[in-house]
Amino acid sequence: MSDPVRFDRRGAVGVITLDNPPVNALSLPLRTGLRDALAAGLDDPEIEAFVIHSAGRMFSAGADIREFDTGVAGESPTLPELIAQIEDSPKPVVVALHGTAVGGGCELPLACHARVAVPGTRIGLPEVTLGIVPGAGGTQRLPRLIGVLPALEAIVSGKPMDAERAHELGLVDELVMDGQDLVEVAVEVAERLVESGALPKARDRDDLLAEAREQPELFEQFRAKIARRARGFEAPYACIECVEAAVQRPFDEGLAFERETFVRCRSSLQSKAQRHVFFAEREARRVRGVGPDTAKLTIQRAAVLGCGTMGGGIAMCFANAGIPVRVTESEQAALDRGMEKIRGNYAATVAKGRLSAEDMESRLALIEPTLDFDSVSDADIVIEAVFEDMALKKDIFTRLDAICRPDAIMATNTSSLDVDEIAAVTSRPEQVVGLHFFSPANVMRLLEIVRGERTSPEVLSSALDLSRRIGKVGVVVGVCDAFAANRMLYPYAQQAQFLIEEGALPEQIDRVIYEFGFPMGPFGLGDLAGLDVGWRVRQHREPTRPKHLRYSSIADRLYEMGRYGQKTGKGWFRYEEGSRAPIPDPEVEQLIVRTSEELGIERRDISDEEILERCLFALVNEGARVLDEGISERASDLDLIWIYGYGFPRYRGGPMFYADSVGVDHVYATMQRFHEVHGDWLEPAPLLERLAREGGTFADWTPS
Numbered sequence: 001m002s003d004p005v006r007f008d009r010r011g012a013v014g015v016i017t018l019d020n021p022p023v024n025a026l027s028l029p030l031r032t033g034l035r036d037a038l039a040a041g042l043d044d045p046e047i048e049a050f051v052i053h054s055a056g057r058m059f060s061a062g063a064d065i066r067e068f069d070t071g072v073a074g075e076s077p078t079l080p081e082l083i084a085q086i087e088d089s090p091k092p093v094v095v096a097l098h099g100t101a102v103g104g105g106c107e108l109p110l111a112c113h114a115r116v117a118v119p120g121t122r123i124g125l126p127e128v129t130l131g132i133v134p135g136a137g138g139t140q141r142l143p144r145l146i147g148v149l150p151a152l153e154a155i156v157s158g159k160p161m162d163a164e165r166a167h168e169l170g171l172v173d174e175l176v177m178d179g180q181d182l183v184e185v186a187v188e189v190a191e192r193l194v195e196s197g198a199l200p201k202a203r204d205r206d207d208l209l210a211e212a213r214e215q216p217e218l219f220e221q222f223r224a225k226i227a228r229r230a231r232g233f234e235a236p237y238a239c240i241e242c243v244e245a246a247v248q249r250p251f252d253e254g255l256a257f258e259r260e261t262f263v264r265c266r267s268s269l270q271s272k273a274q275r276h277v278f279f280a281e282r283e284a285r286r287v288r289g290v291g292p293d294t295a296k297l298t299i300q301r302a303a304v305l306g307c308g309t310m311g312g313g314i315a316m317c318f319a320n321a322g323i324p325v326r327v328t329e330s331e332q333a334a335l336d337r338g339m340e341k342i343r344g345n346y347a348a349t350v351a352k353g354r355l356s357a358e359d360m361e362s363r364l365a366l367i368e369p370t371l372d373f374d375s376v377s378d379a380d381i382v383i384e385a386v387f388e389d390m391a392l393k394k395d396i397f398t399r400l401d402a403i404c405r406p407d408a409i410m411a412t413n414t415s416s417l418d419v420d421e422i423a424a425v426t427s428r429p430e431q432v433v434g435l436h437f438f439s440p441a442n443v444m445r446l447l448e449i450v451r452g453e454r455t456s457p458e459v460l461s462s463a464l465d466l467s468r469r470i471g472k473v474g475v476v477v478g479v480c481d482a483f484a485a486n487r488m489l490y491p492y493a494q495q496a497q498f499l500i501e502e503g504a505l506p507e508q509i510d511r512v513i514y515e516f517g518f519p520m521g522p523f524g525l526g527d528l529a530g531l532d533v534g535w536r537v538r539q540h541r542e543p544t545r546p547k548h549l550r551y552s553s554i555a556d557r558l559y560e561m562g563r564y565g566q567k568t569g570k571g572w573f574r575y576e577e578g579s580r581a582p583i584p585d586p587e588v589e590q591l592i593v594r595t596s597e598e599l600g601i602e603r604r605d606i607s608d609e610e611i612l613e614r615c616l617f618a619l620v621n622e623g624a625r626v627l628d629e630g631i632s633e634r635a636s637d638l639d640l641i642w643i644y645g646y647g648f649p650r651y652r653g654g655p656m657f658y659a660d661s662v663g664v665d666h667v668y669a670t671m672q673r674f675h676e677v678h679g680d681w682l683e684p685a686p687l688l689e690r691l692a693r694e695g696g697t698f699a700d701w702t703p704s
């Protein structure tokens with residue numbers, strides 16, 4: 001391994017180069033090298049100042065997160081020790097930033113005496129997304145440099161800002177102009193500091209904090225502003241407390257408070273869960289049979305068949321990523337309706353101020369509506385999103401096979417049909433894949449990539465690549481009824497329905513699930529998706545149900561009453577005109593109570609705990625079957641599916657991580673008890689039993 005830190009001289013300036021590929025993580029060898037380089041330069045009478053910069057594509061992505069769990073992050077020199085050494089240096093230290101400077105890779109620059117950056121450099125403190133606070137002075141120095149409100153916004157959202165904005169705010173002192181060399185500019189800045197004798201330190205600044213002291217209500221207002229977005233999360237509030245400490249306490253006390261908070265957050269279950277999700281996203285890109293050398297098709301032109309609910313949203317995904325896309329329908333009226341819906345969706349985003357009118361037009365210009373089916377022949381990828389009907393899909397794929405380029409990817413957005421059966425009508429099943437988007441397709445981040453028996457590694461690799469380009473989290477699963485996501489959703493929703501027959505009401509169940517951290521409960525979700533959609537799914541699933549297994553008919557009755565959910569103003573709940581707020585409806589309660597009577601069930605009080613365990617453990621149990629059957633390669637993929645597909649609270653790490661955290665043996669024992677009382681739907685999955693017996697976890701499980 002090469003030395004992660006180099007030291008060169010440019011006149012009287014010591015230039016320190018960090019070189020720890022691929023992201024210049026601030027690992028122990030790098031920290032040690034930097035400490036030693038600074039110490040040597042301080043001892044050298046010919047060195048009057050320093051420039052720190054990095055080799056490679058970025059300044060630094062920050063701490064090495066894996067060191068958190070091994071304890072190496074705590075070995076001297078720790079990042080806070082190193083940062084103090086820089087700030088206290090009697091010789092000025094100028095940092096030169098390019099690419100990305102985030103986390104510790106931003107905290108270190110904050111302690112330097114001046115910051116120079118290439119325009120476009122992304123600078124920020126994303127620690128909050130890992131369930132922690134910045135732990136090396138970020139919450140104390142940033143508000144001193146850019147002001148309290150901008151610092152709160154940056155730290156609590158975790159979103160990096162570009163160097164231009166950072167320059168406006170005073171974080172970056174100088175931007176490098178076109179044609180200038182970053183290090184040369186930094187050396188000049190260092191020489192100027194030497195000449196002036198100035199040694200500006202963030203810790204000494206108080207002017208912007210003083211302004212904030214004049215507005216003590218600022219913090220409460222900020223908490224109110226993030227309340228919805230941050231519901232259930234601990235770290236955003238811990239970040240606010242640290243910035244509050246920066247305003248109210250002397251620098252060293254604030255720093256100590258930040259450190260304590262950091263250490264507390266780091267060992268919290270929430271942070272472990274959020275770190276798990278961070279690694280799960282990276283892990284999901286590793287797919288059996290797909291390697292770094294697997295060829296990928298770069299997608300330059302796309303086509304979507306069907307411009308309904310899903311097709312329209314999928315077309316928007318391409319346009320949003322700058323990829324031209326054709327959408328087809330077989331009739332003009334349907335095409336016009338679909339395009340109108342797309343335009344309406346964009347217009348709503350413009351009205352909310354999240355998109356400029358100009359960007360809306362340029363995105364719309366990338367979507368080309370057409371009735372000419374054959375015109376999709378030049379697309380690199382075609383995604384079929386027509387009605388859920390096997391005969392129709394087979395017909396479409398036969399026609400696609402005749403016109404598409406040999407290397408084109410032919411994808412189906414089916415939510416339940418057999419991808420292998422669809423692929424079999426083509427002469428090239430290796431080019432066929434399921435790309436299961438979630439509704440609304442332009443919003444939901446999950447993309448379930450369904451690997452058919454014959455799907456080629458190149459197609460999978462290209463699909464994974466595409467998912468990232470269009471801002472989705474791609475998770476590869478195998479073919480089975482309903483794939484992984486919906487397959488796990490069914491037992492969850494089904495238990496909710498059994499529970500209302502036994503004594504609960506939809507509003508109680510939705511409250512429990514909401515308080516657990518989901519954006520809504522199963523009944524609200526049903527009303528949003530449409531009870532007619534669920535009814536149609538049951539029509540083709542029900543005939544396969546073994547007759548000894550219990551069935552809840554209440555949803556069918558609501559459907560027969562024309563209560564389709566939000567779209568008809570009535571479903572499990574009722575809705576006032578123009579509102580999405582669910583209101584409990586006595587008519588539904590009567591129907592539920594009557595159904596219990598008909599079934600001879602004596603209604604009982606059901607505890608919140610039972611609701612949570614019946615619903616969640618049932619879905620974990622199904623997840624265990626999905627793993628055992630080889631439909632999914634790893635439990636963390638299922639966690640991503642639930643976080644990005646259904647809003648499972650990220651701070652709980654996903655259902656399989658949650659099961660590990662409450663104990664697989666507890667989940668198993670509870671399922672056993674439920675099975676005895678409530679019958680076969682709740683029979684513990686063999687994998688759950690095995691893990692419980694062996695003291696295993698889903699996290700450590702690997703396919704045998």
Ligand SMILES: NC(=O)c1ccc[n+]([C@@H]2O[C@H](COP(=O)([O-])OP(=O)(O)OC[C@H]3O[C@@H](n4cnc5c(N)ncnc54)[C@H](O)[C@@H]3O)[C@@H](O)[C@H]2O)c1
Nearest residue numbers: 306307308309310311329330334385386387388414415439
């Ligand atoms: N709605 C969801 O939540 C959801 C989620 C994931 C996947 N899906 C799947 O996506 C697919 C589409 O579902 P949807 O909800 O968008 O349905 P939809 O009824 O809203 O849209 C289907 C569109 O396909 C068009 N169409 C029908 N035959 C066509 C043909 N021969 N050529 C071109 N266009 C044709 C129809 O006119 C209609 O506009 C289905 O396979 C469905 O299972 C739906």
